Amino acid sequence: MTDLPRPAGLRARWLAGGFAVLFLAVIAGIAFGPVGLPPAGVAAELLNLIPGVHLHSGLNEREIAIITELRLPRVVLGLLVGSMLALAGGCYQGVFRNSLADPYLLGVAAGAGLGATVAIALNARGSVPLFAFGGALAAVALTYLLGAAGGRDRSTSTLILAGIAISSFLAAVQTYLLQRHSDTIREVYSWLLGQLATDGWGDVTLILPYAFGSALVVLLLRRELDVLSVGDAEAATLGLHPARSRLILVIAASLATAAAVAVSGLIGFVGIIVPHVVRLIAGPSYRAILPLSMLYGGAFLILADLIARTAAAPSELPIGVVTAFLGAPFFVLVLRTTRSTRM
């Protein structure tokens, strides 16, 4: 009884490692920029945010203002967007039992793209996040309805096919709109390629409730994803309601993705690379993959944003370009090393 084997799951050292990587990414994301700040001072200022901690950072008022008013909001936004996309990707991969699933599988990207295009074409630029959010959720709802109508059992492949159909349809509508409003093409494309805004804490407070709610639901259900890996039929004999679990998880992951996309545009590859790297480190259990994906996804996006801001300074690269530039070669590697990808 004393030395029972340990089941797969989250190991404390992985969690500690994830937090350490994330902390380093946050410091790097804040320290580097047009005005360089000493990383040690940044770390001290960050720790000062914890109630009861008073460290001497050696930074002046202006530098502290740069941290709290400019860089910290953007870094936190990157953290939230990256962790949401990675969590949603990992969640979809489990729900669809397909290691190539990504957060945009069910039409979120096409829906958000269309929503943003409509907002820009209507000259309602302030409403782009709202339109993108609404478009993303409407697209997923449509995919689910279509997938459910096509297959009585809402099998996963029916849903994936429905997602492809909806995505193509919405992309066609978007292309048509762009043709009719060709003056907006540049603006729409710069939104599509992804960018994190630098205007304070607005976007962070906008998506924080969705991020928190979705993460809570997905993390609470993470063991069910492990059970679902034996298929719906067997999961049912183990006491689960597979269709119900899948619906709840898809709603939560889609909300997270829609919120992330609404404020950042379409940032690709985070949702597929990060869960895969985590899987290589921590094994196939979603109990480890999901929480670690959040940490590493946040860290990855902060660093990608750092490159986007600094590589071609003073102009900014779209962050989607950076993640895809790093992600595409990695994706090929994953494709070559993944032995089986089951639908």
Add this chain to the structure above:
Amino acid sequence: MLRLGQFTVDIDGHRIVDGVDLVVPAGEWVTVIGPNGAGKSTLLRAVGGELPFTGVLELDGVRAHDLRRRDRALRVASVAQNPVVPAGMAVFDYVLLGRTPHMGFLGRESTADLAVTTEVLTRLDLERFARRTLATLSGGERQRVFLARALAQEAPLLLLDEPTSALDIGHQQEVLELVDELRRADGLTVLATMHDLAVAGEYADRLVLLDGGRTVAAGTPAEVLTEEIIGRHYRATVRVFPGAHGPLVVPARPGPRSGLDQGNHPNLGP
């Protein structure tokens, strides 16, 4: 104890199982036989909770419709015909999935869950595979792992859908002997389906023959496995010989044997 009354399963508007009545007392082994498409697997899957049904399904006197999924999983454990092998999952974690209905809302396994899993692995001589992934095991080893997951569920009723169809004759016997041992030791009730009639007769207390979704014969192996009944429902010519545990069914070609060695097999000749 399992009781089915007018148990009926429809799939896509087709009646696959049609009004089956069956009682399996606690501790008994009943095997459902029948030709392809008779509804054997469908019957088992509906009893296991994978498919909806009409009619009566009672588990230990409680109607299955009144049970929540989880409570039902505490009463019935299934080994599917072709279980899904999750990529990269270790044997220990796979067997631990059997403890799912015992776990609380947060899905954290208790010490008892780990202890039961370890015990089942030991009992089925699988300890040395605990850290291996399922994909690296042979067919016979994997079948034992599937069985281990169902046993870890600690349900009194065990459903086995063609548990040995992928195994050679030696591993078939090994797995079925194991099930029989466990059944006697733990008082498990077993409801199985099988293709091989000789093997079915050797291991079951009673057989139920389905054809076209209906029960066409039921009783002890000696009562069900007759040349006449098998001939009628399987459209096969067989010879049935008495064996130590049950009748031995041997397929035999109809008509006289042609060729030079005709008459060299007096036992099988017409």
